[in-house]
Amino acid sequence: MILTILTVVSWVLILSGAFFSIIGGIGIVRFPEFFSRLHGGGITDTMGAALIVLGLICLSPSILVAIKLMMILFFLLVTSPSSCHALSNSALAQGYWPELDNTGKSKNK
Amino acid sequence: MIFLVAAISILITMCLALIRAMLGPTVFDRVLALNMFGTKTVLLICAICFLTERTDFLDLALLYSLMNFIGMVALLRFSHYTALDKEVSQ
Numbered sequence: 001m002i003l004t005i006l007t008v009v010s011w012v013l014i015l016s017g018a019f020f021s022i023i024g025g026i027g028i029v030r031f032p033e034f035f036s037r038l039h040g041g042g043i044t045d046t047m048g049a050a051l052i053v054l055g056l057i058c059l060s061p062s063i064l065v066a067i068k069l070m071m072i073l074f075f076l077l078v079t080s081p082s083s084c085h086a087l088s089n090s091a092l093a094q095g096y097w098p099e100l101d102n103t104g105k106s107k108n109k
Numbered sequence: 110m111i112f113l114v115a116a117i118s119i120l121i122t123m124c125l126a127l128i129r130a131m132l133g134p135t136v137f138d139r140v141l142a143l144n145m146f147g148t149k150t151v152l153l154i155c156a157i158c159f160l161t162e163r164t165d166f167l168d169l170a171l172l173y174s175l176m177n178f179i180g181m182v183a184l185l186r187f188s189h190y191t192a193l194d195k196e197v198s199q
Contacts, residue, residue, distance in 0.1 A: 014111050018118035025125030034137050041141045045148045052115055052152050068167040079178035083144055090185045091137045
């Protein structure tokens, strides 16, 4: 009974993770400029990765495998958003500005 | 079966990231695609580990997730101090 529930939950998690992953992949190809492409990359790095790894944790054969997967999930969730932040920070420091920005602020303030 | 679905979807995403890495007009697009490709590599190693039932591959995935972050930060610091892009070098 518990095994069936775990299998169904992991199917749902892995399928939604695969969905978000492909959505982010399409976004990174089709978005018009760099700062919006960052959004597509961020979705695959956090949502897709976390859902797929959580689905794998539900199906892990031993407790050691589950602990290793949790460590992988922790490192992915710590490093991916911070590298995304470093990337956008570096792009802003080099003089790029969102072309789709309509808040009225300009690059030179 | 579900691991095969996960692996195929991860491979599709890696192909899309490679397309952006080839097309990317700025160096930051390429670095973003590289970062995404590295994350997807970690996930692909996890899926293949479950697909072939060899759980020792997980150590490789753990190592690769750390290496990906270090390489990314190194590349960004390099591009911060020396201009990789001709357009912004002046």
